[in-house]
Amino acid sequence: MIEPCAPWPRHVLSPEDWVRLGESSTRSLLALWADTVQVYALFREASNEILFVSTNVVEGAYPALSPAFPLAAWFERMVRDLWGHGALGGTDERPWLDHGRWPRTVPMALRPGSPSAPESPEFLPLDDETLDQVPLGPVRPGITPAAHLRLTVSGETIVRAEARLGYTHKGTLSLIRGKSARAAARFAARLVGEATVAHSIAFARATEAALGVEIPPRAAALRDLMAHIERTLATADDDTAEEALRRAANIAFGHRLMMDCVVPGGVAANIAPGGTEALQQALDEPVPDLPEGPVSVSLPNESGEGIGHASGPHGDIWHWLRLDHGQIASAFLCDPGWARWPELEAALTAIPLDDLLTTNKRFELPTSGVDL
Amino acid sequence: MTWRPILRRRPDPERPVDAETAASLAARLDAAAHARLGRSLAIRHLDAGSCGGCEIELRALNGAVYDLERYGLRFVDSPRHADVLLVTGPLTHNLTEALEQAYTAMPEPKFVVAVGDCAVDGGVFKGSYAVVGGLGTTLPVDLLISGCPPTPERILAGLRALLEANARSRMVSSR
Numbered sequence: 001m002i003e004p005c006a007p008w009p010r011h012v013l014s015p016e017d018w019v020r021l022g023e024s025s026t027r028s029l030l031a032l033w034a035d036t037v038q039v040y041a042l043f044r045e046a047s048n049e050i051l052f053v054s055t056n057v058v059e060g061a062y063p064a065l066s067p068a069f070p071l072a073a074w075f076e077r078m079v080r081d082l083w084g085h086g087a088l089g090g091t092d093e094r095p096w097l098d099h100g101r102w103p104r105t106v107p108m109a110l111r112p113g114s115p116s117a118p119e120s121p122e123f124l125p126l127d128d129e130t131l132d133q134v135p136l137g138p139v140r141p142g143i144t145p146a147a148h149l150r151l152t153v154s155g156e157t158i159v160r161a162e163a164r165l166g167y168t169h170k171g172t173l174s175l176i177r178g179k180s181a182r183a184a185a186r187f188a189a190r191l192v193g194e195a196t197v198a199h200s201i202a203f204a205r206a207t208e209a210a211l212g213v214e215i216p217p218r219a220a221a222l223r224d225l226m227a228h229i230e231r232t233l234a235t236a237d238d239d240t241a242e243e244a245l246r247r248a249a250n251i252a253f254g255h256r257l258m259m260d261c262v263v264p265g266g267v268a269a270n271i272a273p274g275g276t277e278a279l280q281q282a283l284d285e286p287v288p289d290l291p292e293g294p295v296s297v298s299l300p301n302e303s304g305e306g307i308g309h310a311s312g313p314h315g316d317i318w319h320w321l322r323l324d325h326g327q328i329a330s331a332f333l334c335d336p337g338w339a340r341w342p343e344l345e346a347a348l349t350a351i352p353l354d355d356l357l358t359t360n361k362r363f364e365l366p367t368s369g370v371d372l
Numbered sequence: 373m374t375w376r377p378i379l380r381r382r383p384d385p386e387r388p389v390d391a392e393t394a395a396s397l398a399a400r401l402d403a404a405a406h407a408r409l410g411r412s413l414a415i416r417h418l419d420a421g422s423c424g425g426c427e428i429e430l431r432a433l434n435g436a437v438y439d440l441e442r443y444g445l446r447f448v449d450s451p452r453h454a455d456v457l458l459v460t461g462p463l464t465h466n467l468t469e470a471l472e473q474a475y476t477a478m479p480e481p482k483f484v485v486a487v488g489d490c491a492v493d494g495g496v497f498k499g500s501y502a503v504v505g506g507l508g509t510t511l512p513v514d515l516l517i518s519g520c521p522p523t524p525e526r527i528l529a530g531l532r533a534l535l536e537a538n539a540r541s542r543m544v545s546s547r
Contacts, residue, residue, distance in 0.1 A: 099465075099466045101465040101466055101468070101469075102465055102501055102502055103465075103501055104501060107501045107502070118469075138467065138470050139418055139419075139451075139470050139473075139474055141449035141450075142417075142447075142449065143417045143427050143430050143431055143434075143447065144419070144427075145419050145422070145424060145427070146419040146420075146421070146467055146470070166466055167421070167464065167466045167467050167470070168419065168421040168422065168461065168464055168466070168467070169421075169464055169466055169502050170421055170462060170464055170497045170500055170502050170503055171497070171500035171501050171502035171503065172497075172500075174500065174501065175496075175497065175499075175500055186496055187496065190423045190425070190496060190497075190520075191423060192423060192424055193422070193423040193424035193425025193426070193427065193428055193521070194424050194425075194428065196423075196425065239431075239432065239435030239436055239437065240435070240436055240437055242432070242435075243432060243435065243437040243438075246432070256429075256523065257425055257428065257521065259425065259520065366423075366424045368421075368422065368423045368424055
């Protein structure tokens with residue numbers, strides 16, 4: 001059965017077909033999430049095409065994808081913590097976002113549970129008694145996001161690095177539910193501060209796809225410009241150049257991070273007078289000519305389902321949402337951190353302990369995006 | 373270069389110093405030293421669920437443009453070395469224990485600064501099941517710096533006010 005979703009229709013699979021997704025070795029998992037009745041997955045095929053599938057949750061469970069797609073493990077743990085759906089045959093059943101400290105368990109489920117007792121995180125067992133463990137975090141040195149790294153070391157060499165996230169979980173998905181797309185965009189803009197423009201663009205594109213709305217060419221050009229500035233800021237290695245560009249962005253768009261400047265339906269405001277010149281100077285490259293015309297369109301109060309994509313400073317961002325007469329019935333915001341954090345774990349393995357900080361610095365991963 | 377004759381002339385026999393003047397000078401010096409040396413604060417930043425926006429502006433303070441250290445303000449790695457706990461984020465339930473531990477580890481006297489709308493009162497995340505909402509719910513807060521995120525100038529102005537207050541309080545307590 002195929003359900004309408006723009007721009008990629010959603011294939012509703014039986015549990016058997018869902019399990020068969022893992023048979024293709026060239027398929028890669030982009031995101032996995034749920035709502036109260038279904039579990040959704042987004043894949044990229046070898047041909048670069050996008051495949052969007054879902055399956056119904058039967059008796060509180062669905063077949064796990066983690067045996068075939070290792071990246072699915074964190075998503076499955078997140079789905080269990082937020083909605084309570086169990087992944088049958090999953091590779092990892094430990095809690096993820098839920099540290100036993102919320103006033104209720106499975107907060108996104110139809111019937112949230114009563115609070116559980118705080119529990120200390122459970123790490124992979126030490127299979128060799130000669131190894132030591134180094135705990136790091138959640139409060140780590142420097143101006144860093146909260147995350148815990150558990151390093152298993154043999155002498156001076158890291159033999160295994162395990163990340164435990166969820167510390168900055170703010171319940172973003174539950175706050176989005178039931179809001180209009182315009183109101184919910186503020187949460188998409190605050191998922192990851194370093195990628196606020198990119199997340200806002202992905203969220204706006206998902207909304208516009210769901211409603212079948214085309215934004216004016218000037219709005220699209222302004223979004224591209226803001227996304228370009230954000231990527232430049234993220235890769236700037238000179239802090240005076242970064243500061244100059246932030247000040248120029250403030251002149252042009254009214255905010256140093258350009259937070260809330262991209263909204264569903266277009267952009268929040270036109271570029272301010274003098275903004276183009278300021279940006280040109282700070283970017284040290286010509287700003288492309290902007291097409292004339294309006295910078296936003298109004299959104300109809302209609303229903304629909306859509307997916308939006310944007311390339312952020314840390315990688316590809318995917319947002320999905322379903323609108324019910326203009327209000328968000330369900331949504332998921334997928335940050336590149338879901339794929340990048342496991343990469344960091346791998347990169348920290350088999351290196352000397354002394355190289356920990358430099359390797360960590362090279363990745364510079366935010367946690368808020370994965371923690372939701 | 374040759375020394376001028378006047379500098380080579382032997383000084384007059386020393387007269388005893390006036391005890392009263394010395395005492396009053398020493399008192400003034402003491403106060404000045406407190407005022408000067410009190411103008412230094414070590415800051416430990418703690419992420420209590422921030423999106424990372426406030427951290428961008430905090431890192432800017434460390435850069436060459438704002439150059440926090442010229443005011444005697446500096447970021448330190450351990451709460452045990454810190455005078456100021458600078459907190460960003462709406463305080464998630466999952467981070468309350470880490471926050472309390474960091475605060476307890478700090479030596480007295482200590483200041484708590486909430487940076488950003490989230491840390492001030494929960495910001496847009498107010499009312500979520502996962503956040504306590506505002507630093508003031510858990511710790512005694514000395515300074516609130518609002519904004520989403522506050523600009524580096526604003527954070528700097530707040531921290532300098534704290535520095536000033538700290539120097540004055542030390543002068544008062546030294547009398």
